[in-house]
Amino acid sequence: MNLLDKQILNRLQKGLPLVARPFQALADEMGIEEERMLERIRHLMSEGVIRRLGGVFNSQRLGFQSTLVALKAPLERVEEVAGVINAYPEVTHHYLRDHEEYTLWFTLIAPSKERIQEILDEISSKTGLREMRNLPARRLFKIQVDFPL
DSSP states (O other), X not given: OOHHHHHHHHHHTTOOOSSSOHHHHHHHHHTSOHHHHHHHHXXXXXXXXXXXXXXXXXXXXXXXXXXXXXXXXXXXGHHHHHHHHHTOTTEEEEXXXXXXXXXXXXXXXXXSHHHHHHHHHHHHHHHOOOOEEEEEOSSOOOXXXXXXX
């Protein structure tokens, strides 16, 4: 990563301007051409540095339910199981955790508790894994985390 990439990443963490051409606005702010901005963002995405650009919404205010799920997945099957989990757009992210039993954890946001249960049942059916803990959010704690580069 070069200095410009780091500057772009630092700026993107603060959000995109709500204008017709947000990348043009960012480019103007940083004193570069829009095409250069887009080229660097595409590069960072292709390298896996940027996984996703998108809005962050208060799902509870929109009437959605959320949960954290702990799944007992054998380490040799983690990639396969993660592939099944990632097929659901309701899954916001997953991660491997150093836990003696529950190794694969993921968060899920859906319109209802019933839809959450339906997804969990499907994941269980598709993977053959039955041991999971559904840990619904009772209170939401949202913090802003930036990673200065």
